[in-house]
Amino acid sequence: MAHHQKKDVLMTASRTLAEQIASFWRRRWLAIFGASVLFVAFLLASPMVLGEYAQQILSQAFFFAIAAITVDLLWGYTGVLTFGQSAFFGIGVYTVAIALAYYVDGALATAGAIFAAMVGAALVGAAVGWLSFWDRATPIYVAIVTLALPVVFTQIILSGGAYTGSSSGLPIPVPFLSITEWYYIAGGLLLLVAIGAYVFVSSDAGRVLVAIRENEERCRYLGLNTSRMKIHLMTACSAIAALSGAFYVLFSSVAAHSYGDFVFGTELVVWTALGGRGTLIGPILGTVGVNYVSALLGGNLPFIWLLFVGFAFVLVVVYLPQGLVPAIGQGLSTLVRPIRQLLNGGWNAVAAGAPPGAAGAAVALSSTADALGQRRSMIGAPDEAPVLELRDVGMQYGSLVALHGVSLKAYRGEVVGIIGPNGAGKTTLLRCIADGRERSTGEVLINGHRIDRLPPQRCVALGVSRKFQTPNVFDALTVLDCLRVARSYREPTSPWRRSRTVELPEPALAAVEVSGLTTMLNERASHLSHGAKQALELAMVLAQEPTVLLLDEPTAGLTRDERAAIGSVLTELAQSHRLCILLIEHDLDFVRDISTRLVVLHMGRVLLDGPLSEIADSDLIRSIYVGGTA
Amino acid sequence: MYTIELLDVVTTAGILYIVALGLLIVYGVLKIINLAHGAFLVLGSYAAVIATWLDWSPWSALVIALVGGAAVGAVAEWRVLRDLYVRPLDTILATWGLNIIIVQSITLYFGREIQFAESGVTQAVSVGGVTYSLYRLILLLIAAVLGVLVWLLMRRTQIGIVAQAVIMNEELAQALGINTRLVRFVTFCLGAGLASLAGALITPLVSVHPNLGVPWLINAFMLVMVAGVSLGNLALAALILGGAQVLVSSYGNPVLGSLTIIILAVIILRFRTITT
Secondary structure, eight states: OHHHHHHHHHHHHHHHHHHHHHHHHHHHHHHHHHHHHHHHHHHHHGGGTSOHHHHHHHHHHHHHHHHHHHHIIIIIITOOOOSOHHHHHHHHHHHHHHIIIIIOOSHHHHHHHHHHHHHHHHHHHHHHHHHHOOTTOOHHHHHHHHHHHHHHHHHHHHTTTTTTTTTTOEEOOOOOOOHHHHHHHHHHHHHHHHHHHHHHHTSHHHHHHHHHHHOHHHHHHTTOOHHHHHHHHHHHHHHHHHHHHHHHHHHHSEEOGGGGSHHHHHHHHHHHHHHOTTSSHHHHHHHHHHHHHHHHSOTTHHHHHHHHHHHHHHHHHHHOTTOHHHHHHHHHHHHHHHHHHHHHHHHHHHGGGSOSSSTTOEEEEOOOHHHHHHHHHTTTOTTOOOSEEEEEEEEEETTEEEEEEEEEEEOTTOEEEEEOSTTSSHHHHHHHHHOTTTOSEEEEEETTEEOTTOOHHHHHHHTEEEEOSSOOOOTTSBHHHHHHHHHTTTSOOOSSOOOSEEEEOHHHHHHHHHTTGGGGTTSBGGGSOHHHHHHHHHHHHHTTOOSEEEEESTTTTOOHHHHHHHHHHHHHHHHHSOOEEEEEOSOHHHHHHHOSEEEEEETTEEEEEEEHHHHTTOHHHHHHHHOSOO | OOHHHHHHHHHHHHHHHHHHHHHHHHHHHHOOOOTTHHHHHHHHHHHHHHHHHTTOOTTHHHHHHHHHHHHHHHHHIIIIITTTTTOHHHHHHHHHHHHHHHHHHHHHHHOSSOBOOOOSOOOEEEETTEEEEHHHHHHHHHHHHHHHHHHHHHHHSHHHHHHHHHHHOHHHHHHTTOOHHHHHHHHHHHHHHHHHHHHHHHGGGSOBOTTTHHHHHHHHHHHHHHHTTOHHHHHHHHHHHHHHHHHHHHHSOHHHHHHHHHHHHHHHHHHOOSOO
16 A cells, blocks of 8 residues: 555656656746846947947956856865865966977967866866865865965966076967957856856755855765865866966067966956856856956055955955845845735636645656565575674773663664763764774674775764764755755766656655655755754655665654654565664663663663563663663 | 085975964864965965065064954854854865955955065075075974964963864864864964964965965965874974975975975875874
C-alpha cells in the first residue's frame, strides 16, 4: 500500500517536472536574452550621445568590470576573500605586452598571446589555489596569499628594467581600432563573461559554491571535496581576469605595473562590495559607476572622489553589507509591488491548472532499488561482519583525555543509543568516526575499511554520514537546493544546467515527506522552523546513502509530534534499509522507543554495552539520568 | 668582519618589531586584522612633518603621533568597528576603507609629493670598528623598551590582565562580567597609537608620502600572522624574517630581499603544523 502511494508521488512528480523544467528554462534563458538585447542596444546606440572620452572611460571600466566579476565569483558567491585578482589581470597585461613588444605581431599571434596569458594565469591560479585551500586552512590564509601575490608580481615587473618597462610602463604596438570599435569590443566581452558567469552561478554547481560559502564544514561532511572545487574556481577566475587584462593592454597600448598591484586588487574588492557582492550585476555597476565618475572629475577632485568612495565603502560594509544594487533593488521593489501583484494575479490565473503545493519544484524517487535489494538479502545473515568497528580509540586534547580506549562493534539494522552525562565523550566519539584526523590513538573501520587519517569527505565515501547537534543547513539556499547539494556527492553537478528536481533515495524522501518539507521545497532554509531544519539536515545526510548513520541529538528542540515522526523514520531505516544508526540522545524515553542496543559512556569509557532489554532499567542508567552516585 | 650585517639584522628586526607591535595587539585582543595599520603609520610620519613645520623638537613628533593616532583610532573604533566584530571578514574590508579615508584625507591636505621631516639624531657612531647610524641603534633600544612596556602593561595592569582574559576566552570573560567592549576600545586606541608612533619613528629612514604605509603594512601583517598573539614570537619572527630579508638583500638581490618576508611567511603558514 505504502509502495503504491509512493509511486503516485513519483508520477505526479514527473508530470509536474516536465512542465517546471520547461518553464524554468524559458525564464532563465529569457532573462539572459532580454538583458543581452537591452545591453547590446545600449552599446550600439550610446556612441551617438557619448563623446569619445566617455566611450574610452567606459571601455576601460568594462574591462575592469570583468575582473570584478571574477572577484564576485570567488568572494561574493564562494566566500573566498581575494585581493589578488589584480595580479592575474596584470599577468594578462604583461604577457600580451611583452609578446607584442618583442616577439610577435599580427592578429593571429595576438590571439595566441592572449591564450598564452590565460593559460599562464590559470597555472598561477591553480598554484595559488593549491597553496591556499587545504583542509584546515583558515579563511584568512587565502587573504594572506592573495595579498602577497600582487606584491610579488609588482616587484618582478619593477625589477625587469627596460624589458618590462619597470615603473615607467611598457608601450606596445597595437592594432589600430577606433575608439568606438574598442567600446564595442569591451562591451561585448563584458557581456559574454557576464552571461557565462550568470549561467554558472545559477547552475547546480553554482548552488554548491553558495553552500561552501554558507557552511564549508557541512559540505565536507556531505562528501564534497570543497578544497578541490575552490582550486578549480580559482583557476578559472584567474584565466578570465587575465583575459580582461590582455584585452585591456591592447586597448590602452601601455602596460603599467599598477594594473597588477595590491591597490588595484583592493579596488576590485571595493567596487564589488559597493555594487553588491554575490549579485554579478552589482560588481559590474559598481565598477563602471566608480570609474566613470572618477574619470569625469578633473584636477584636485579625484582625491575628494576617492575620499568619498572610501566613506561610501565603509558605510556599505557597516550598514549595507549586501551592497548598493540589492538595496536599491529592494527599494524599487517596494515601490512597484502593487504593479507586480497585479501582474502576478494575471499569471496565477493563467497557471491555475498547476497543482498547488508542488509549485515550482518536484522530488523524484531514485532507482536505488538494486542496492536496496542487495541490502535486504543480507538480513539475518548470522555471521554478518560489523559495518562499524572501533578498536581501542582514544582522544586527547592536550592533557585532557576525552576518550579512553573505546572498542565497539555495530552491525546493520542496529540502532545504538549512546547515552551518558555531559562531557562523557559522546560527541567526541562521533567525531572520531566521521573524521579520520580526530582521534589520537586506535583505529576505526567502516565496512571493513580503515579510515586512517582520512578527512570527512573521504569517510563519507566509505559509508559514514554525520548529522550535527545543531541543525546545519545552508541558510541562503532553498530546501530543494540544499537537497541537491547533498546529492551532488552522488551525482555530478552541471556547471551550466539548472535542475529543478532532485532524485532522492527512499530513506531521504521519507524524511522529507513525514516532516512536511514537500510543501516547502522553494522556501529558503533560513526561514524554516527548528524542527524542519533538523528534518532537512537528516534528509541531506540520508541522501548520501550511508551505511553508518551518526546522529547527534536529532530530536533536540523538537515538538512531540516531530519527535515521533523522526523516530518512525529512524526505525524504518534500521529495519527495512538495514542502516546502522549511532544515536546520541538525552531523552531516555526516545532512546528506549527506538534503540535496539545501548552504550553507556562515562568519563570517556564504555561503562555498559548491551541489548536494550537487558540494560535499559539498570541502576546505572537510572543513576545517570535521575541523579545519585553510580 | 660581519659587524655591519649583524647590526643591520638586529636593527631591522627592531624596526619591524616597532612597526608590527600595534597590529599584533589589535589582532590578539580584537581578533581582527587592522588593514588601516598602514594609514596610522602614515599619520605618525606626517606628525613628524608637522613638528618640522612648527619648528618643534623632532622628539615632540612622537608625542603628537601617539596621541593623534590614538584619537583617530578612538573615532574609528567608535564609529566603524564596534558593531562589526561578529563579521570578522568584514572588519578587514572596513579597516581597508578606513585606510582609504585616512590616506586620501592626508593626500588632500599635504598633496602627493614627498615631504621633509627633521630628524632628532643624524650622527653615526663607531661600533666594533665600523661606523653605524646612531638612529638605527636608538630604534633597537626603543623596540626593546616598547616591548617591555607592553609586556608590563599586559601582565601588571588591570586592563592588561583583563585583555589577556579576553584573548584566552572571550565568552568566559564576558560571562564573568568583563566589559569586553571597553577592552576592545582601549586596545584599538593603543594599537592605533603605537602604529602612529612607529610611523613617526621610522620617518628619518623613509621618504614621507601618503602611500608609504602599504609595504610596511604588508610586512607587519605577515609577521603578525606568523607570530600569532605572542610578543616573544613577534620578536623572534622579526629577527628571523627580518634577518633573512637583510641577508637576501645584501648578498642576493634587493628585489628578492623586499619579498623575503612575504614569501617566507606564506610558506611558514602553509606548512607549519603547530599553531600558535
